[in-house]
Amino acid sequence: xxxxxxxxxxxxxxxxxxxxxxxxxxxxxxxxxxxxxxxxxxxxxxxxxxxxxxxxxxxxxxxxxxxxxxxxxxxxxxxxxxxxxxxxxxxxxxxxxxxxxxxxxxxxxxxxxxxxxxxxxxxxxxxxxxxxxxxxxxxxxxxxxxxxxxxxxxxxxxxxxxxxxxxxxxxxxxxxxxxxxxxxxxxxxxxxxxxxxxxxxxxxxxxxxxxxxxxxxxxxxxxxxxxxxxxxxxxxxxxxxxxxxxxxxxxxxxxxxxxxxxxxxxxxxxxxxxxxxxxxxxxxxxxxxxxxxxxxxxxxxxxxxxxxxxxxxxxxxxxxxxxxxxxxxxxxxxxxxxxxxxxxxxxxxxxxxxxxxxxxxxxxxxxxxxxxxxxxxxxxxxxxxxxxxxxxxxxxxxxxxxxxxxxxxxxxxxxxxxxx
Ligand code: GLN
Numbered sequence: 001x002x003x004x005x006x007x008x009x010x011x012x013x014x015x016x017x018x019x020x021x022x023x024x025x026x027x028x029x030x031x032x033x034x035x036x037x038x039x040x041x042x043x044x045x046x047x048x049x050x051x052x053x054x055x056x057x058x059x060x061x062x063x064x065x066x067x068x069x070x071x072x073x074x075x076x077x078x079x080x081x082x083x084x085x086x087x088x089x090x091x092x093x094x095x096x097x098x099x100x101x102x103x104x105x106x107x108x109x110x111x112x113x114x115x116x117x118x119x120x121x122x123x124x125x126x127x128x129x130x131x132x133x134x135x136x137x138x139x140x141x142x143x144x145x146x147x148x149x150x151x152x153x154x155x156x157x158x159x160x161x162x163x164x165x166x167x168x169x170x171x172x173x174x175x176x177x178x179x180x181x182x183x184x185x186x187x188x189x190x191x192x193x194x195x196x197x198x199x200x201x202x203x204x205x206x207x208x209x210x211x212x213x214x215x216x217x218x219x220x221x222x223x224x225x226x227x228x229x230x231x232x233x234x235x236x237x238x239x240x241x242x243x244x245x246x247x248x249x250x251x252x253x254x255x256x257x258x259x260x261x262x263x264x265x266x267x268x269x270x271x272x273x274x275x276x277x278x279x280x281x282x283x284x285x286x287x288x289x290x291x292x293x294x295x296x297x298x299x300x301x302x303x304x305x306x307x308x309x310x311x312x313x314x315x316x317x318x319x320x321x322x323x324x325x326x327x328x329x330x331x332x333x334x335x336x337x338x339x340x341x342x343x344x345x346x347x348x349x350x351x352x353x354x355x356x357x358x359x360x361x362x363x364x365x366x367x368x369x370x371x372x373x374x375x376x377x378x379x380x381x382x383x384x385x386x387x388x389x390x391x392x393x394x395x396x397x398x399x400x401x402x403x404x405x406x407x408x409x410x411x412x413x414x415x416x417x418x419x420x
Contacts, residue, residue, distance in 0.1 A: 009041050009053045012288050022272030022280035025252035030150035031271070034060070034253065040269040041285055042196035046262065048209035052193045059189040060269060061147045063251030064096060064117070064277075066133070066185045068232070069198060071111040072206075072224045073132040074123040076216040080223060083123065086170055087116045091231045091238075096277055097157050099164055106168035112231040112249065115161050121182040122173045129185050135215045136198040138208050141188050147253075148187035155179055190255070192267040199257040199265025202247075225259050229297075236276040244286045245296030256282035260295055307339050315354060315388050315420045322352035322386070328359045331367030331393070340374055353378055356388040356420065363393040376408040387416045 017039055025031040040054040074083050085107075092109040094100050100115060101108055108115035121129075134141045162175035171178055190198075201208045202225055206216040228247035233240040240248060246258035246266070254271030256279045266289065270281035290296050312324040325342070329335060355375070357363075363371075371394070378385050387406060389396065396404040396416040405413040 005043075005051050006053055008292075009043065009051055012285055012292075013039055013041055013054050016281050016284040016288060019281055019284060020272070022274055024271055025273060025277070027154060028147070028151045028252065029154065030144075030147045031061070031253055034271045036271050038254070038269060038271060039281060040192040042192040042267050044193070044196035044200035044209060044265045046200055046204040046209050046264060048200075050193050050196060050210075052191075052196070054192075055269065056192050058269070059144075059191055060255060060271070061144050061186060061251070061253045062133075062188045062190045062195070062255060063186045063253045064112070064114075065190075065195060065249050065251040065255050065257055066129075066188060067112050067117045067120070068202070068224050068228050068249050069133055069136055070117065070120050070124060070129060070185055071227065072136075072202070072216045072220050073128055074120045075220045075223060077128065078123060080219075083120070086123065087111045087119050089227055089230070093235050096234045097161070099157075099161055101164070101168060101170075106170055108165070108170070110227060110231040112227060113234065114158055115165065118158065118162050118178055118182050119165055119170055121185055122171045122178045126181050126184060129181075130188075132215065133185075133188055133198070135208060135211075135213055136201050137190065137194040138197055138211045138213075139194070141190060141194065143184055143187045144189045145187075148184055151183050151187065152180060155183055158182065186251075192255070192269045195255055195257045195267035195269075196265045199259040199267060201265070202259040203261055203263060203265050205262075221261075225261060228259065233278055234276050236274075236278060240278075240283075244283075244290045245298050246286065246290060247297075248286070250276075250278040250282070252277050254279045254282070256286065258286055258295075260297070263295075307335075307342055309342070311350070312354070314352060315356075315386060316417050320352065321350065322354045323348035323350045324354040324356055326356045326359060329361060331357070331360055331363040331371060333364070333366050333370070336367045336370035336374075340370060343374060343378070347381070348378070348383060351383055353383045353385045354388060355385065357393050358388060358390055358420065360391075360393055368394060372406065372408050375406070375414050376410060376412050379408065379412045379414070380410070385414050387414055388418075388420050389416050390418055 038055045040056045042052040044050045090109045165171040202221045205218045206221045225247040232249040248258045250256045256268045258266040268282035309325045396406045
């Protein structure tokens with residue numbers, strides 16, 4: 001069978017391709033020369049499959065899409081607290097190049113506007129940027145020297161911002177050098193396939209889906225995607241998050257990325273921009289994808305069925321019966337809260353209790369801890385508890401074959417069996 005996904009993505013390009021409105025970014029002379037009709041879309045899954053359609057091998061400068069990745073590298077290098085001292089996380093409601101700082105602290109409001117991005121850039125060196133961006137993309141990326149020179153010649157507004165940052169003591173480095181480094185960062189060449197993989201690395205918790213390299217720590221990606229969700233589309237961020245609902249970032253060369261946590265990275269390229277500096281057709285493609293594929297993060301999932309219970313034969317061929325609780329779906333906080341409520345309201349009436357995880361597909365850390373606490377309390381109440389965990393969701397097995405024990409604390413060791 002031929003996968004229908006590229007056909008679908010091509011169809012999305014066809015239907016969104018007709019709109020010729022919007023303008024090229026004229027304030028950077030080299031960008032004003034771009035072919036306005038280029039159009040591309042790529043989707044990268046967190047297990048490393050990339051689908052690309054249209055002009056998916058055409059390179060363009062990354063521009064402001066560099067901001068979330070530079071922010072990620074700064075967070076990885078300095079930690080959240082140090083970075084927060086310099087740059088906030090509040091949406092500004094202003095244009096990307098506004099000369100604005102927070103009133104009481106003098107910090108830029110967020111790392112997605114230029115003031116914040118210049119400050120972030122001053123925290124990392126050029127080599128970190130080049131190596132880091134290449135690691136996110138999974139290939140060596142290069143700078144477009146023409147775009148770099150062209151923007152640097154006309155970068156007075158960014159110089160003004162950098163000097164303003166210095167005057168507030170937020171940036172201590174040489175203002176001209178910071179602008180130069182930041183402009184270089186914006187001039188890195190990428191394709192939509194690169195961008196989709198870079199976004200997928202964020203969506204995958206910091207591990208590049210194809211190379212398997214851990215690029216940034218897991219907790220960094222949550223911070224970055226949260227800031228993309230609230231500030232990534234500048235003064236259109238609220239509109240964007242309500243209609244599309246995907247953490248995103250746009251760039252003035254016409255690129256646009258979205259990172260869907262745990263699922264995929266998306267990227268489009270179409271150079272004509274709306275008045276916010278976001279790609280006109282890129283926004284349309286994202287609206288369409290979000291609607292068609294149910295990608296809006298605030299979409300409410302169907303309710304989880306978390307527990308069934310009954311009296312069954314004991315596992316492992318042991319004689320007798322036990323009171324079995326069969327857990328289902330995700331063992332997260334809400335799922336385990338239900339289990340704990342059942343156990344508290346209607347305590348098991350037999351001394352032998354079996355917790356069966358056969359139909360569980362995911363165990364979150366909080367769910368694991370709640371489950372272990374439930375086991376500990378059942379044992380202290382005088383029950384004999386056994387866990388059935390064929391997929392080793394609790395990571396209790398010493399190797400692939402043997403049954404194991406779960407240390408529930410207070411000297412309580414609970415047998416964990418591979419099969420019912
Ligand atoms: N390099 C551009 C600038 O600083 C990036 C802006 C953008 O992509 N929104 O003006």
